Amino acid sequence: MTDTIDDIGISTTGERRAVVAAPGSTPEQDWVIVARGLKREYDMGGEIVRALRGVDLAIRKNEYVAIMGPSGSGKSTLMNLIGCLDSPNGGEYWLNGMLVSAMSDDQLARVRNKEIGFVFQTFNLLPRATALQNVELPLVYAGISADERKRRATEALDSVQLGPRLHHRPNELSGGQRQRVAIARALVNRPSILLADEPTGNLDSTTSQEIMRVFEELSKQGQTVVMVTHEPDIAAHARRVVVLRDGLVESDERRERFVDRVGIQHATTKVAHD
Amino acid sequence: MNPLEAVRLALETIRTQKLKSAFTLMGVCIGVMFLIAVVSIVNGMGVYLKDDVVGKLIAINSFELRHRPNINMGDTDEATWREYQRRQRLRDYEVPAVVDVLPPGTRYAVMADAPLTMTSPFGGGPRSVRVTGVEGEFFAIKSLEVTSGRLIAPQEYVMGTPVVVIGPDVVKRLFPNLNPLDREVRIKGLPYTVIGVLESQGSAFGMSFDNVAYVPLQAPARRDFNAAPSMIDAVIIQSPSEAELTEVMERVRQVMRVQHQLRPGQNDDFALQTADSALEFWNKLQGYLVLAGVALPAFGLVVGAIVIMNIMLVAVAERTAEIGLRKALGARRRDVLAQFLVEASTLGAVGAIFGVALGVLIAFIMRTATPLPAVVAPWSVVVGVLVGAGVGIISGVYPASRASRLDPIAALRQE
Numbered sequence: 099m100t101d102t103i104d105d106i107g108i109s110t111t112g113e114r115r116a117v118v119a120a121p122g123s124t125p126e127q128d129w130v131i132v133a134r135g136l137k138r139e140y141d142m143g144g145e146i147v148r149a150l151r152g153v154d155l156a157i158r159k160n161e162y163v164a165i166m167g168p169s170g171s172g173k174s175t176l177m178n179l180i181g182c183l184d185s186p187n188g189g190e191y192w193l194n195g196m197l198v199s200a201m202s203d204d205q206l207a208r209v210r211n212k213e214i215g216f217v218f219q220t221f222n223l224l225p226r227a228t229a230l231q232n233v234e235l236p237l238v239y240a241g242i243s244a245d246e247r248k249r250r251a252t253e254a255l256d257s258v259q260l261g262p263r264l265h266h267r268p269n270e271l272s273g274g275q276r277q278r279v280a281i282a283r284a285l286v287n288r289p290s291i292l293l294a295d296e297p298t299g300n301l302d303s304t305t306s307q308e309i310m311r312v313f314e315e316l317s318k319q320g321q322t323v324v325m326v327t328h329e330p331d332i333a334a335h336a337r338r339v340v341v342l343r344d345g346l347v348e349s350d351e352r353r354e355r356f357v358d359r360v361g362i363q364h365a366t367t368k369v370a371h372d
Numbered sequence: 373m374n375p376l377e378a379v380r381l382a383l384e385t386i387r388t389q390k391l392k393s394a395f396t397l398m399g400v401c402i403g404v405m406f407l408i409a410v411v412s413i414v415n416g417m418g419v420y421l422k423d424d425v426v427g428k429l430i431a432i433n434s435f436e437l438r439h440r441p442n443i444n445m446g447d448t449d450e451a452t453w454r455e456y457q458r459r460q461r462l463r464d465y466e467v468p469a470v471v472d473v474l475p476p477g478t479r480y481a482v483m484a485d486a487p488l489t490m491t492s493p494f495g496g497g498p499r500s501v502r503v504t505g506v507e508g509e510f511f512a513i514k515s516l517e518v519t520s521g522r523l524i525a526p527q528e529y530v531m532g533t534p535v536v537v538i539g540p541d542v543v544k545r546l547f548p549n550l551n552p553l554d555r556e557v558r559i560k561g562l563p564y565t566v567i568g569v570l571e572s573q574g575s576a577f578g579m580s581f582d583n584v585a586y587v588p589l590q591a592p593a594r595r596d597f598n599a600a601p602s603m604i605d606a607v608i609i610q611s612p613s614e615a616e617l618t619e620v621m622e623r624v625r626q627v628m629r630v631q632h633q634l635r636p637g638q639n640d641d642f643a644l645q646t647a648d649s650a651l652e653f654w655n656k657l658q659g660y661l662v663l664a665g666v667a668l669p670a671f672g673l674v675v676g677a678i679v680i681m682n683i684m685l686v687a688v689a690e691r692t693a694e695i696g697l698r699k700a701l702g703a704r705r706r707d708v709l710a711q712f713l714v715e716a717s718t719l720g721a722v723g724a725i726f727g728v729a730l731g732v733l734i735a736f737i738m739r740t741a742t743p744l745p746a747v748v749a750p751w752s753v754v755v756g757v758l759v760g761a762g763v764g765i766i767s768g769v770y771p772a773s774r775a776s777r778l779d780p781i782a783a784l785r786q787e
Binding site for chain 2: 178181183184203204207208210211212216218222224226235236238239240283287
């Protein structure tokens with residue numbers, strides 16, 4: 099297997115094609131996400147909007163992938179499907195060897211709880227709960243005891259350098275701190291993927307860089323990260339960039355090729371020494 | 373999600389939105405308050421009647437043989453009343469046969485009474501006093517004691533000596549600032565000597581139990597009690613224990629039926645009055661009163677339910693984003709449903725707890741300010757809180773199911 103993964107942990111194009119082109123077969127273990135011909139259509143008052151028209155996507159454990167595209171390209175729809183918030187009209191979606199596209203609402207809720215760590219553009223913290231209580235929330239739905247919850251939530255907040263802010267409410271935290279609380283919440287259940295939707299959309303550029311460093315660090319520790327963004331310079335932090343257009347995958351390439359192609363001038367330290 | 377967690381969340385919501393919650397809780401609070409208060413007052417009236425009214429008239433484990441019941445709480449119909457009027461009166465010569473069948477240890481007394489005019493040369497009067505001629509162990513059965521002087525002596529019963537034991541009200545009226553002992557008092561013009569003053573028995577419904585006088589049954593007043601001197605009003609019989617009471621009553625019933633020559637199919641033409649039979653009507657009435665006490669607060673609870681439903685619908689709308697987030701983080705439909713149901717029922721229960729507190733306060737005020745010993749019935753507290761929570765659950769079902777069906781994507785998108 100190792101020979102098919104290059105030095106920065108990205109699977110090769112050929113291998114991805116092979117996995118995607120075997121409808122109905124359970125993908126091998128280290129493929130976290132396998133989407134085969136994923137379709138999603140909406141009925142907008144009689145008019146059928148085809149948001150996804152057959153997306154093939156395969157993501158291996160430990161990859162750091164950005165999904166890009168202009169608005170209307172279907173990236174939000176794809177994110178909802180990957181995040182198990184929605185079910186496709188056609189195609190297959192395998193998450194960690196489970197055929198998610200065939201699951202019921204309650205099963206999806208369970209998968210979201212166990213497998214997905216969401217990070218939202220608007221942080222979506224409960225305003226009246228403390229950082230600790232916010233981070234405990236997924237553990238509550240996982241049915242974990244109060245003591246264990248507290249321990250794990252504290253640990254998760256420590257890991258994003260918010261150890262001293264456990265009992266602050268969101269309005270007592272800066273934007274970057276709020277997003278780090280959200281990241282701690284996403285990680286507390288040890289999900290298979292960290293799924294971020296425009297994670298820097300509400301942050302200034304300095305704070306954005308700070309959050310990107312957190313992602314980078316998590317990726318280095320082995321966390322699979324999928325990030326949806328419309329900003330090319332944010333996407334350029336990932337190691338692999340998938341670009342959607344009109345409900346289809348337009349390009350799927352390594353960060354370096356993406357950067358060369360779209361010609362981003364990057365001043366961030368991270369990109370500089372990668 | 374753990375239900376305790378949901379309760380904690382609900383209490384947190386109530387705490388942070390005090391004013392809104394206070395209005396929300398008011399309906400349930402008032403409903404439960406009335407429930408507790410009405411039930412405790414009705415029970416208090418029951419206790420009052422039992423202990424302070426009937427209890428003073430009819431001693432423990434005792435019954436009175438009368439030609440008809442003398443305690444009527446309004447449930448006698450016209451026909452029954454006419455039948456009572458036709459009944460023959462009890463006669464003193466019927467008593468020995470009754471006494472014969474009483475088991476050892478049983479106490480009895482014979483009495484006849486009437487309101488008679490009493491005067492004294494020392495003060496006010498004439499005064500109408502309930503004068504009772506007694507014989508047997510009357511004072512022992514009724515637990516009557518004197519505060520000064522003595523009770524009637526055995527030979528005075530036999531001789532019909534004109535002596536009298538009087539209640540405190542009579543002393544106040546006929547012997548102002550005077551020791552009445554050994555002084556003369558006149559009952560319907562005939563002279564009697566006061567030998568004792570009874571301790572106060574209090575009053576009920578504003579009627580004093582102290583405006584009384586007791587004389588030996590054979591004393592001269594006897595011809596004034598009833599149309600014929602042989603007529604008596606009651607034989608009071610006290611069984612040594614509750615277990616024997618029924619047996620004693622049955623023996624008395626049979627011997628009276630024989631004396632009145634009743635055939636097997638005929639109804640008794642006399643009455644055996646116990647505390648229970650005297651309270652029969654009250655017990656019936658109490659049922660209706662409690663029913664009313666439960667039905668009236670129900671209106672408050674309906675209003676409370678509507679308010680809670682309204683507030684919960686607003687809460688669901690306000691917290692759409694929160695619901696979306698919870699679903700994204702793994703809350704299933706039933707978790708969201710449970711959260712809002714618990715929140716609604718906690719609102720209801722908290723309202724009920726305030727209602728219980730106010731109801732208890734009202735009962736306390738009643739007890740302090742009136743003679744009614746209003747006592748909060750434990751069951752009404754349990755029912756009150758359960759009903760409050762139930763109202764919350766019922767009114768929370770619709771809002772909660774709306775919340776649980778929200779699409780997480782749409783809910784998350786809402787700000």
